[in-house]
Each structure stands twice: as structure tokens, then as C-alpha cells.
Amino acid sequence: AQTVTQSQPEMSVQEAETVTLSCTYDTSENNYYLFWYKQPPSRQMILVIRQEAYKQQNATENRFSVNFQKAAKSFSLKISDSQLGDTAMYFCASVSGGSNYKLTFGKGTLLTVNP
Amino acid sequence: GAGVSQSPSNKVTEKGKDVELRCDPISGHTALYWYRQSLGQGLEFLIYFQGNSAPDKSGLPSDRFSAERTGGSVSTLTIQRTQQEDSAVYLCASSSRRGGTEAFFGQGTRLTVV
Numbered sequence: 176a177q178t179v180t181q182s183q184p185e186m187s188v189q190e191a192e193t194v195t196l197s198c199t200y201d202t203s204e205n206n207y208y209l210f211w212y213k214q215p216p217s218r219q220m221i222l223v224i225r226q227e228a229y230k231q232q233n234a235t236e237n238r239f240s241v242n243f244q245k246a247a248k249s250f251s252l253k254i255s256d257s258q259l260g261d262t263a264m265y266f267c268a269s270v271s272g273g274s275n276y277k278l279t280f281g282k283g284t285l286l287t288v289n290p
Numbered sequence: 291g292a293g294v295s296q297s298p299s300n301k302v303t304e305k306g307k308d309v310e311l312r313c314d315p316i317s318g319h320t321a322l323y324w325y326r327q328s329l330g331q332g333l334e335f336l337i338y339f340q341g342n343s344a345p346d347k348s349g350l351p352s353d354r355f356s357a358e359r360t361g362g363s364v365s366t367l368t369i370q371r372t373q374q375e376d377s378a379v380y381l382c383a384s385s386s387r388r389g390g391t392e393a394f395f396g397q398g399t400r401l402t403v404v
Contacts, residue, residue, distance in 0.1 A: 210392075220383070220395035221395075266332065277335050278393055282331060283332055
């Protein structure tokens, strides 16, 4: 079974600054994928970034990047130049690339970007 | 459709009544998932469909919960004899293949049992 842990229930950052959200996971699989999803007050879950476990290079999407430490089973999200629209719940998630298809989520981190 | 559509957006029901929640996945997506999100909590897996079959329904919390999918498309989650602890947001997602592919989510149905 896969587990995902987000140890920061809430975080805040000033606009234009950088913030890092933490995530650790546990899996016995060799082939798996990791994701960060954003859930704004509208409730719509939006994929922010994904990482294939077999890739050593950290994924980057514009202002969003990850620090993937496979041995430590750590998958943190860095948001650069934070914007007010980044205010949302952020969920870390994992899914096996094999037959276990359940997208397992952490409990989320509520990020508030202050003006 | 362009995205995953869920209806109703909000539902208030009396304890003991049955409710049906509907999910229209993205056209062509064979995988469909239901999750439940309680206040301040993460997402709890309920059930997964591949086509019309449900290979894993282990997340359904009790036999009051059931789900079906027809035509490899629309899915309905039914909760019988609703209880107050069923109050939550029910999210549906679909993806184009199992494992590793982005899951697209609907906006959810907020269920309130009074």
C-alpha cells in the first residue's frame, strides 16, 4: 500500500517570495508517479506538476518545481515568485505505474499568499 | 465534454433519505474514480472503474454505498439511508489509462445530511 504524508497543515508566504511544501511517501513499488495537485476555493482539483519515479531530473513547470529525493522518499514542491492566485490547498499524491491504480493523497497543505 | 462534470453541485438531504450523485467523465476516458473529501481532510478513495467494471470498490465505507457505470461513460454513486457522517464533498475524476496519467477532476458534489 502507498502512503503519502504532508506534515505542514498550513503555510503562508508573502507575494513574490518563494515557498516550499513538504511531502514524503512510502511505497514498495519501483515504478510509480508522484503529483502535486492544487485545490482553490472553487473546489476544482488542478494538476500542478508530475514526476515519474524513474526520471532523475526534477520536474519543472514555470514557477513550480519539485525536489525529488527517491532514496529519502521525499517530494517537495517549490513555488517561486508566489502570486495571490496561488492561495489554495495543495495535495501531494502518488500512484503506482503497475496494477495498483489508486491515486493516494496526503491530507493537504493550505497555502496562503499574502499581499 | 470538455471536462468532468458532476451533478448536483450541492445537495442537502434529510437523514435516512437516499441520494444519487452523478459523474460525466471526459469523453474517451476509460478510468473513472470516486473520492470523498471531508472537511479539513485529504481525499479518501472510494471506488475505481475501468470501463463498466469496478475492479476495486474497497474504499466504499459501508453497504449503504454503491456505484455503477454504464456505457463506459456516466457513473452514479448512490448512498442509501444517509447518515450525518456521510456529509462531505464527493469528487469524481477520470483518466485515459491506468496509472501514471493525469486524473482530471470534476468540481465535486457537496453533500449535507441534516
